[in-house]
Amino acid sequence: MTSYEVVEPRAESLVESLRAFGYATETAVADLVDNSITAKATTVDVRLRWAGNESWIAIVDDGLGMDGGRLREAMRPGTTSPLTPRNASDLGRFGLGLKTASFSQCRRLVVMSATATSSLVARTWDLDHVIRVGGWQLLTTLMSEDRAMWDELHGDQPGTVVLWRQLDRLVVSPDPQNEQAETHFYTIADRVARHLGMIFHRYVTGPGKITIRVNGRNIAPWDPFLESHETTQVVTDESLPYRGELISVKSFVLPHVSRLTSEEHTAAGGRRGWASQQGFYVYRNRRLIVSGSWLGLGFRREELTSLARIRLDLPSHMDSDWQIDVRKSVARAPGALVPELRRIAEVVRLRSENVYRHRGKVLQRASQGDVVQAWLQVVRGTKIAYQVNRQHPLVAALLTAAGGGEVEAMVRLLEETVPVPLIILNHADGPGRQAAPFEETAPDTVRSVLTDVVRAMSRAGTSGKEIVGRLLTMEPFSDFPDLVREVCTRELGQEMA
Structure with missing residues (x-):
């Protein structure tokens, strides 16, 4: 017969440790x-009410x-137990979430509930009471202010x-x-709203x-995948076999910044x-667990791969295989799937790099003439540098008229002082902040520049038809096709006819 001692954890010690799982308010x-x-x-209402020490947060549902x-x-x-089989739609795992998430934010947790066939019941964990009595005493008495809260937030319906x-x-x-403390409190409310919009985006649509x-x-x-945008690319869409089941993996390359409005670019960048x-x-069951990670597969986050995003759907009973943590914020790929996931990642990363390089190339895409970029x-x-395109109509005309000299010197000075490090730094700090060509510029200003180019x-002898063709493929005028036709019709009307 095995001898043993029962060593129960001290409630007053463990309860404080349960508060240290690392939840932010939004993840809790x-x-x-x-x-x-x-x-x-079908409806979940999150309420945050500021009242100093009497402030409260409530999660109200009609379940x-x-x-x-x-x-x-x-x-x-x-x-x-996390080993207990769960219903396919169950989003829990450890049986700890309600308690650890709540304890991380508050010292008094009250849960009130009613079903279609039973009246209101309530239980309360008061951490100060647990510490005072040194035991796991779950309070059953519903305080009057909590009952009033039920009536205010819910009523007599199930939930x-x-x-x-x-x-x-x-x-x-x-x-x-x-006021400063109140502002801080409601800033948390905004953060919660943004986080829930990310985690449950597939639950509140469709x-x-x-x-x-x-x-x-x-x-x-x-x-996160901008699926509704016309220039988002679906790179792969497949199912990977694992332990007798299929795991759905779909990869995307998002549009380059030049294809997005500033609002779209900021939104798609997410909170990070x-x-x-x-x-x-x-x-996991359409609930987002990990939002943007290369899962320890050996890839680095790089600017050229920032358009690559891959959706991976897991059933709930694979939690252990993927080492999903209590907070549902970390996952690690099983070793058997690593080669396939690396293959998919390499493909979508390469496609992202190609999109970046294509949009960043100068004078390397097909056009109707030799002049496309400035x-x-x-x-x-071994170094990369940037030069003004001296074959550009405006640049060539200016150099010809000036006979080189000071104008050529000025152009060379501009070339040698392009602030590349500053551009890179600013782009890293806020990719959506860089203005697109002629962004927020009055149409008359664009029209004036375009007129000079035409x-x-x-004067260089280019025909009207060829001018239109070149301008429609020349950045930044390719973004203003109606203005191109208007100016060309006005300036070259007879020749175009």
């Missing part, structure tokens, strides 16, 4: 929204709700309210009149969609920016 809220979705909610027995089990730390009180890690001042609101406003879904958002997006990329030994090309 997302964990609770998982529970609402698993409970078949199936719980009776007293189920609520007691839901409040038990580690209620379900659940998870209420966080005593937000010791979020409230920076006990004074409800402290057939069977649900409604998720933060402080009364529907969250805006964030599609384009360079950090590249890589794999791992979903700048040329040249190689000097006249210079005409």
Whole structure:
């Protein structure tokens, strides 16, 4: 017979350790929204109310709700083993999320729930009480202010309210009149809304969609793949066999910045920016787990691969294989899948590089003439440099009229002082901040420059038809086709006719 001792963890010590799982407020809220979705909610309302020390956060849903027995089990730390088979639509795993996510943000967790056949039940974890008594005493008495909160937020319909009180890690001042503290609190609300829009974007769009609101406003879904954009490329779409099942993998190359409006570019960059958002997006039952990572496959984040994004869909029972953590924020690819995932990553990274190089090449795409760009990329030994294209109509006309001399010297000075390091630095800090050619420029200014180009090309003996053809393929005038035709008709009307 094996001898043993029962060594129970000290509640007053463990409860504080459970607060240190590393949740941000937005990831903690997302964990609770998982529970609402698993409970078949069609509407999830996240409320954040500032009131100094009395501030609170509530997650309200119209799901199936719980009776007293189920609520007691839901409040038990580690209620379900991660090895226990789960329903295919279950977004939980460890049976810890409700508790650890809530404890990370508050010292008093109240859960109130009702089903279609049972009346309101409530349970409360008060961490100060647990520490005071030195035991896992789950409170069953519903305080009057919490009951009033149920009536305000939910009413008598089936569903659940998870209420966080005593937000010791979020409230920076006990004074409800402290405007700076209030602003900080509602900044967190904005962060929560953006995060939920990313994590649950596939739940709030399409057939069977649900409604998720933060402080009364529907969250805006964030599609990391820009699937609706006409220039987004689907590179691969396949299913990888693993342990008798198929894992869906679909890879995309997003549009180059020149194909996006500034608003589209900023939105698609996500909360971390384009360079950090590249890589794999791992979903578990359509819920985003990892948002932009090369999963330790040996690839680096690079500017040229920032357009590469790969969607990977996992069933819930593969959590262990992918080493998904308690916070549902980390995943690691099983060794058996690494070669195939590397193959897909290499293909989509190469395509992203090709898009960048194609858009960045100067005078290397087909056109109806030799003049397309104002700048040329040249190689000097092992170095890359940039030169003004002296065959450009305006540049050539200016140099001819001036006979070289000071104008040539000025052009050479510009070439030797292109602020490449500064351009690279600014692009890394904010890729969407660089102005596109003639962006926010008055049409009359563009028209004036275009008129000078047309006249210079005409003086050089280029026919009207050829001028139109070249301008329609010459950046930046290729973005102004109507203006090109207007100016050419005015300047070269008889010749074009």
